[in-house]
Amino acid sequence: SQQGEEDPQALSIQEGENATMNCSYKTSINNLQWYRQNSGRGLVHLILIRSNEREKHSGRLRVTLDTSKKSSSLLITASRAADTASYFCATGLEGFKTIFGAGTRLFVKA
Amino acid sequence: NAGVTQTPKFQVLKTGQSMTLQCAQDMNHEYMSWYRQDPGMGLRLIHYSVGAGITDQGEVPNGYNVSRSTTEDFPLRLLSAAPSQTSVYFCASSYPSKETQYFGPGTRLLVL
Numbered sequence: 001s002q003q004g005e006e007d008p009q010a011l012s013i014q015e016g017e018n019a020t021m022n023c024s025y026k027t028s029i030n031n032l033q034w035y036r037q038n039s040g041r042g043l044v045h046l047i048l049i050r051s052n053e054r055e056k057h058s059g060r061l062r063v064t065l066d067t068s069k070k071s072s073s074l075l076i077t078a079s080r081a082a083d084t085a086s087y088f089c090a091t092g093l094e095g096f097k098t099i100f101g102a103g104t105r106l107f108v109k110a
Numbered sequence: 111n112a113g114v115t116q117t118p119k120f121q122v123l124k125t126g127q128s129m130t131l132q133c134a135q136d137m138n139h140e141y142m143s144w145y146r147q148d149p150g151m152g153l154r155l156i157h158y159s160v161g162a163g164i165t166d167q168g169e170v171p172n173g174y175n176v177s178r179s180t181t182e183d184f185p186l187r188l189l190s191a192a193p194s195q196t197s198v199y200f201c202a203s204s205y206p207s208k209e210t211q212y213f214g215p216g217t218r219l220l221v222l
């Protein structure tokens with residue numbers, strides 16, 4: 001089974017609303033990363049949070065990490081139609097291994 | 111910089127055929143990896159390399175071989191293609207100290 005599990009699997013919201021996606025993982029990590037994938041394209045890195053950090057911001061993105069619960073959340077504020085994509089969490093393990101979750105499909109309606 | 115490039119973009123194979131998926135990066139990244147993406151499964155790590163001459167297995171290495179003779183190139187070989195290997199394959203690279211991975215555009219493989 002995969003290291004990371006995203007929740008929900010799919011999310012549909014109106015433009016301007018906030019979108020929250022969650023990720024849970026199983027083992028100790030060095031860092032946790034979030035990536036975005038537009039349909040049929042490669043993945044694009046959004047943000048990285050290290051295991052000793054609790055919260056990080058980048059523009060409209062806010063990521064939290066709770067290592068005691070082995071979980072992370074990605075918040076996209078004031079969503080736009082262009083945010084429609086799949087979002088993946090990825091856990092960075094020892095030896096530079098990075099394991100991805102199954103992703104959350106976000107659809108933002110204009 | 112071209113970033114991470116992958117060839118071919120699309121390939122159809124018959125069961126039992128072999129082929130090599132090419133991946134190259136011009137960013138002098140030490141770390142490179144191969145993933146496969148199947149519907150509803152996210153990305154699964156096949157093999158990865160932390161530098162020239164060093165490779166290791168990921169989550170789903172069976173049926174695939176890799177080698178890393180140069181920093182720039184990291185080819186993925188399918189030894190005897192099977193329909194279960196129908197997937198989209200992504201190559202990625204990064205600096206180990208940065209950890210952020212840069213992905214190529216992917217290769218769509220169909221095995222009949």
